[in-house]
Amino acid sequence: MADPSTYRPRPGQIPDSPGVYRFRDEHRRVIYVGKAKSLRQRLSSYFQDLAGLHPRTATMVTTAASVEWTVVSTEVEALQLEYTWIKEYDPRFNVKYRDDKSYPSLAVTLGEEFPRAQVMRGPRRKGVRYFGPYAHAWAIRETVDLLLRAFPVRTCSAGVFKRAAQAGRPCLLGYIDKCSAPCVGRISAADHRALAEEFCDFMAGRTGTYLRRLEEAMHTAAEELEFERAARLRDDIDALRRAMEKNAVVLPDGTDADLIAVAEDELEAAVQIFHVRGGRVRGQRGWVTDKVEDVSTPELVVHALQQLYGDERGGSEELAGSGGVPREVLVPALPEPVAPLAEWLAGRRGARVALRVPQRGDKKELLATVARNAQQSLALHKTRRASDLTTRSRALEEIAEALMLDSAPLRIECYDISHLQGEDVVGSMVVFEDGLARKSEYRRFQIKGFTGQDDVRAMHEVISRRFRRYLREKERTGEWTGSAEAGSPDGPVPAGEPGAGTEASSPGDEEGRPKRFAYPPQLVVVDGGAPQVAAARRAMDELGVDDVAVCGLAKRLEEVWLPGEEDPVILPRSSEGLYLLQRVRDEAHRFALRYQRGRRARAVRRSPLDEVPGLGETRKKALLKHFGSMKRLRAATMEQIGEVPGIGPKTAEAVAAALAAGAPPEPAVNTATGEILED
Incomplete structure (x- = not known):
């Protein structure tokens, strides 16, 4: 170093x-x-x-x-x-984008004497007109197959073309009228090039004029009693319309634009691009990148634009397909300053490029769709990575090595604390076994009689409650190594929530097994740094639990903290062990936040302020904003309540009376059985 x-x-x-x-x-x-x-x-x-x-x-x-x-x-x-x-x-x-060369495009080789339509990958070549990229090669072949009836351009390879010319017989496509057979002279080179250029114009979005011309020709043929020709033109029009239906109109003003969205976490980012030409989505591509450097969303946008347009050359005529730089580039965030990037894009296109963040309308909605695709792409990437057995095994081994454990932690439990300005403090516990989430064993903790933003003290209580039950079950059964708290510490989890289900049977049931949640973890992970880790270790030491390892993952810098250590353990950013710890921590945070928000929503519905006549949502929010919490509002005098803007003396008196009387809480109900639960 x-x-x-x-x-x-x-x-x-x-x-x-x-x-x-x-x-x-x-x-x-x-x-x-x-x-x-x-x-x-x-x-x-x-x-x-x-x-x-x-x-x-x-x-x-x-x-x-x-x-x-x-x-x-x-x-x-x-x-x-x-x-x-x-x-x-x-x-x-x-930043390195993966799969940047793997997306196929529809290419028309206008630089050849007899242009050919084909699927093409890799860097762009001079004299070739590109459309796409597409997500799948079969999508290109399906579109081309529909269009060949109206535009029978050559699609065969150079070898097939040469052999057909030598034999004087066209290939099968020539016999079924899906190729104009320039190899045997059925059409001249000039006419075939004109046909290929019409094909390119249609793919570039100029469809209306060509369809109208075909319809006029069909009506003329019918009037002249050339019914076979009219029927052939009718079938051509139907084929073209079916090809157009595959690309629905998403922007009614016929816009040419590329829309770029980014989904990211601490270690990785997914980029999705939609290519819109003539108001229709003509192509889609996406990348996933490791965030090797510390980059923000605007910087990721700059890297994506460099990757997308860095190799483009020439003016708009050569780049008229969806692979070139369009008139508009819509992004989720703009770098500062934006002028150099806009000027660079204009230089690539040869004309002005509007680089902006859409604020309203169809373009904003379409960008939101692209963003959802990016989020799904990142989630799918993580799922594939997590589902690989070899990767999971390596992650557990790396964790064991970094934390100096005797064996790989096959069962990991992670805890997090959530509250709103010290109110409604709750805890969560998630379980990962063999590197995979066990949602049936998630548990939630309601911390009653506790207020304040003291996450350390709350973490101590949650860990103490969990392992107190562990020792209680251990004493009761004797034969088992330990037991965790069955069911939610605050009662059954409502149906539909992770962890939903009935209470597990007691240890030593008819199958001779302990409760399903009776297994102790090899590793406890807490969301936080050294103070939270010390609180968790202290709680276990007070109970005499010394065979479970503890660590904490600090979110800001992704540092792994161990009890009693002054310096954190820094895992490499490419470490599968760090990736697994991050997933465990993020899942605990998500579960705690969902529980806390649900409790807060129910508390708002049961608010005593609902009993005050004429007190609307606006003035309720004003009261809570002024005092900061319901606890402070209850402690306020009528005169202090009257100082809030919009609250008169009579309303203040009604509010004070309602808070003094209190509103009866609604009973908690198990949504699966309809049973009223104890508070």
Whole structure:
């Protein structure tokens, strides 16, 4: 590990101008490329105290052994040079998008004497017109098959074309009228090129004019009693309309736009792009990237645009398909400043590009759809990663090695605390076995008689309650290694919630097994840092539980804390063990937050303020906002209540009376059985 001070440039050596910089390791390999409006300001930020840097940035600067830079005249040049160097050096600490070359496009080889329509992948070539990319190659072939009836362009390979020309017989497509058979001279090279250009125009969205021309030709043929020709034109029109139906209109104004959305977490990000041409979705693609560097959403947008348009060349005519730079690019967030990026895009297109965040209407709704696709893509990626047995086994082994456990933690329990400004404090417990969530064993804790924003004390209580039941069951059965609290500590979980179900049977039932929740964990994970870990360890020590490991995962920097240790354990950002711990922690947080919000919603419905005549939602919110909580509102005098804007003396008196009397709480009901539960 290198000391950044050994290669830090001398004061005044770095120019205060736009440029691109490269960090190199001891073997002179480029490990990071970045751009800056001011090289001096940006590079100086890397050489501050390592404790003040993001862990991934700190890892990069300690891996590097030197830094160099190139001065450019404008930020637009810096943007282009950064992209060129990233492509050339493939630095390990830059954002890397996977699957960026795997999406197929429909390509028409206009550079050949007899243009061919085909599925094509990889980098774009000169003289080829592209449409797409599409999610699947079969979608392209299905569309082309429908269009060949009206546009019988060549689709065969060079070898098939050459053999047909030598034999003087066309292939099967030529016999069934899905190819104009230029190989045997049925159509001239000029006429076939005109047919291919009409095909391209139709794919580019100029459909109305061609359909109207075919309809006029059909009516003319019918009037001239050429019914066979009219029927053939009718079938062509039907085929074209079926092909058009596969791409529904999403923007009624015939917009050409690319919509980009990002879904991200601490370690990974998914990018989805919809290509809209002529108001129709002509293609879709997506990437998943590891967030090797500490990047924000606007920075991810910049990287996605570089990846998407960095290799484009030429004007709008060559790029008229959905792969080129369109008139509009709609994104979820704009970088600051946005002008250099917009200018760079305009240079790629050869004309002005509107780069913006949609605020209303159809475009905002469509971008929301793209965002949902990005979220589903990220979730699917994580599901595939979590479902792999080899990956899960490696994750458990990495956790055991990092925490110095005797064996892999096959059962992990994670705890989190949730509250709203100290009110309605609740806890959650989630269970992962063999790296997979066991939602049937999730549990919730209602912490009664506890207020205040003291997560440490609340964590101590939750851990104490869980392991107190563990010891109680252990004493009762004797033969089992331990038992956890069966069912929710606050009663049965309502149907539809994770963890819903009946109470487990007592240990030693007819099957000779303990309760389903009777197994102790090998590892307890708490959401938080050193204070929460110390509270959890103290709770177990007070109960004499010394055979369960404890750690905490701090959300801000993804640090793993162990009891009694001054420094955290830093797992590599690519570690499967860190990924598993993060999933466990995030699931506990989600479960606690859902429980807390549900309780808060029920509390609002049972609010004594509902009994005050004429007190609407606006003034209720004003009262709660003024006092901060129902507890402070109950303690307020009538005069203090009257000081709230919109609350007169009579209303203040009614509010004080309602709070003094109190509203009877509604009974809690098990939605599965209809049974009234005890509070």
